[in-house]
Amino acid sequence: MTQVRTFIFLRTSFMDFYWQQLPQQLVNGLTLGGVYALIAIGYTMVYGILFMLNFAHGEIYMIGGFVAWWVLYLLTGNNVPFVNAGVLIAFMILMAMGLPGVLGILIERFAYRPLRKAPRMNLLLSALGVSIFLQNLVLNFQGAKARSFAVASLIPEGLRVIQVGDVVISFMRILVIVVAFLLMALLTVMVKKTKVGKAMRATAQDIEAAAFMGIDTDRIIVLVFFIGSALGGAAGALVGLMFTQVDYYVGFQAGLKGFTAAVLGGIGNIRGAMLGGLILGLLESLATTFFPATYKDVVAFMVLILVLIFRPWGLMGEKIPEKV
Amino acid sequence: MRRSLVFFVLLVGMLLAFSALAFSADVSKGIKVGNAGAFTGDAAAPCMEIYNSAQIAVDEWNEKGGIKGVKIEQVMGDDALDPAQGVNVANKFVADSLIYGVVGPPMSHIAQATMKIYGAANLTCITTAASKPDLTDQGFKQFFRVNARNDAHGWNCALFIQRELKAKKVAVLNEKVAYCENIASETINGLKKLGVTDIMQDTIVAGAKDYSAVLTKVKAYGPDVLFFVATTAPDQAIGVRQAKELGIKAVFFGTEGARDKKDFIQASEGAAEGAYVYHFAPDVFAVPEAAGYVKKYEAKYGTISGFGPPAYEAMNILLTAISKAAADGNISREEVLKNVAETKGYKGILGFPVTFDKKGDLEGGATYFFKVAGKDFKQVAVMTGK
Numbered sequence: 001m002t003q004v005r006t007f008i009f010l011r012t013s014f015m016d017f018y019w020q021q022l023p024q025q026l027v028n029g030l031t032l033g034g035v036y037a038l039i040a041i042g043y044t045m046v047y048g049i050l051f052m053l054n055f056a057h058g059e060i061y062m063i064g065g066f067v068a069w070w071v072l073y074l075l076t077g078n079n080v081p082f083v084n085a086g087v088l089i090a091f092m093i094l095m096a097m098g099l100p101g102v103l104g105i106l107i108e109r110f111a112y113r114p115l116r117k118a119p120r121m122n123l124l125l126s127a128l129g130v131s132i133f134l135q136n137l138v139l140n141f142q143g144a145k146a147r148s149f150a151v152a153s154l155i156p157e158g159l160r161v162i163q164v165g166d167v168v169i170s171f172m173r174i175l176v177i178v179v180a181f182l183l184m185a186l187l188t189v190m191v192k193k194t195k196v197g198k199a200m201r202a203t204a205q206d207i208e209a210a211a212f213m214g215i216d217t218d219r220i221i222v223l224v225f226f227i228g229s230a231l232g233g234a235a236g237a238l239v240g241l242m243f244t245q246v247d248y249y250v251g252f253q254a255g256l257k258g259f260t261a262a263v264l265g266g267i268g269n270i271r272g273a274m275l276g277g278l279i280l281g282l283l284e285s286l287a288t289t290f291f292p293a294t295y296k297d298v299v300a301f302m303v304l305i306l307v308l309i310f311r312p313w314g315l316m317g318e319k320i321p322e323k324v
Numbered sequence: 325m326r327r328s329l330v331f332f333v334l335l336v337g338m339l340l341a342f343s344a345l346a347f348s349a350d351v352s353k354g355i356k357v358g359n360a361g362a363f364t365g366d367a368a369a370p371c372m373e374i375y376n377s378a379q380i381a382v383d384e385w386n387e388k389g390g391i392k393g394v395k396i397e398q399v400m401g402d403d404a405l406d407p408a409q410g411v412n413v414a415n416k417f418v419a420d421s422l423i424y425g426v427v428g429p430p431m432s433h434i435a436q437a438t439m440k441i442y443g444a445a446n447l448t449c450i451t452t453a454a455s456k457p458d459l460t461d462q463g464f465k466q467f468f469r470v471n472a473r474n475d476a477h478g479w480n481c482a483l484f485i486q487r488e489l490k491a492k493k494v495a496v497l498n499e500k501v502a503y504c505e506n507i508a509s510e511t512i513n514g515l516k517k518l519g520v521t522d523i524m525q526d527t528i529v530a531g532a533k534d535y536s537a538v539l540t541k542v543k544a545y546g547p548d549v550l551f552f553v554a555t556t557a558p559d560q561a562i563g564v565r566q567a568k569e570l571g572i573k574a575v576f577f578g579t580e581g582a583r584d585k586k587d588f589i590q591a592s593e594g595a596a597e598g599a600y601v602y603h604f605a606p607d608v609f610a611v612p613e614a615a616g617y618v619k620k621y622e623a624k625y626g627t628i629s630g631f632g633p634p635a636y637e638a639m640n641i642l643l644t645a646i647s648k649a650a651a652d653g654n655i656s657r658e659e660v661l662k663n664v665a666e667t668k669g670y671k672g673i674l675g676f677p678v679t680f681d682k683k684g685d686l687e688g689g690a691t692y693f694f695k696v697a698g699k700d701f702k703q704v705a706v707m708t709g710k
Binding site for chain 1: 369372497500528529532535537538544558569571591594
């Protein structure tokens, strides 16, 4: 009898170690997932219309982070903000959306549009070139050191960390989750309910037919790049606020994860990108719970491979029949 | 048969004669020193500090007229933390016959990858930070360190954790590169020898910017001390900040890379208060001989972390050796190597005399421990292995 009891005791205390962590890891995963989702949307929107992978998207995310850093730096003196903290954060995010958005438009205009009739490989190489160019541009002008966001002073002491039972959530994380989901909701509403959204969906479905219907597809493409880049930039700002650091190299990893999330959810499908992002974030956190932390990427990419083997069009993608 | 033998002997003789000529050159042809490091990528900041500090030394020598009237030039070799590129840099340096010594590589895995190349060419390498013990155990004669090895550091850290921090439960997070893996395992071995066996081990990824997942695991484990073995200060700033955010009560203990006022203390915005770090050099601000160097560096490049002073020292040792070798008008790499190996009691800015032992290691390496108090580090202990 005692053997059985000890066995049960050992088992539960073993499980306890993991159960205890689960709520916290879920929160960790959700925040990561929200960020990945925002980046993934940028990839998926561009692919949906142009069937090209915008490799420069990761660097847009990185530039969004730097823009947010500069806004914070310019508007605070000695770590004390000149304006109300809420206004400051909102301004940071808006600037981080606007400027990378414009940058996205410029990239499309000068690096992609001239190559639209060229073989797909050329577009890919151009995107890679833009990515390397942007990375080194920032390295040159901003230096190699990571920049820290002095965000602690923005939030009053009592609100900084909120405790719900065993789970500790920092205010910034809540903010990140809220803003990420808000932006995704706004995008969904725009795509579903507005005329411009309908035009975007039409262009994604069949760009020639849309042109025949009188839709200015060039303008739609510009809009898609703007929105995708704006969301990527917002992700950069949110990550900067949450993890308090940005450096010229973060775009590479983030871009890779965002691209993976987009493919996982079905590349070309916006809701798929959101779902893929969330799943990837949760997978990473849960993988870290049960395996050594360096395997978290292994787990995430293994899941991607498995999904692609058994469902190559992604979780929410559609089987596109070969046009004969 | 006899003719081919004669021919063979002549050939070998010619080759020997040529090789002897190739490695001895007239001073007036020029003097260059190489600096191998990761100048792009995540470790760019400490490596640039190493380069800039060495450049200050070079500039000082040049102001005094150089060596025998010849100005010295420092050549940068970027390996971007990639061993393959490190090998390219090594080949480049070896092929340039005017390069008589190299400061670096500071990363243990790059030092390992390039050891044979520098060794075959007898090109002196003085590293300022590579601390993996077996680098000097392989019998190569051209590799020297101005920093202590990880086996000394690991044991000292274990002593500190057990004796000063009085820990019974320790969590060790390591970054899985050569240096971190080594320090972590040496410390864990030391802790086990000292009777601390309740140790949790896990890994972190450099530059990941988010450690909350693995820190949540640490929180569930509930250790007394969290030994966060990462290479760079920004990563450790995030580590200490997120640990505090998650409510981990353990004492945070970081590595040499975290000994940086701006990138660790300032960047963590107060979360680092009460944290400890270890380092291989005493506080450079407390060493009077270093004042000149400190002033020059801060005026030109900004804040000093722990990586600069040893680089200044290493470059000075190298240039002293080159200058001695150049006294007769001809320098060769072998002469420089001999002079560096004979360095005894060199008094520089590190606050202790530098002597290289037979293997090229620093004699008498101690480990210094600092605590974060307010905006600066305060030295709280020195462990010498006892």
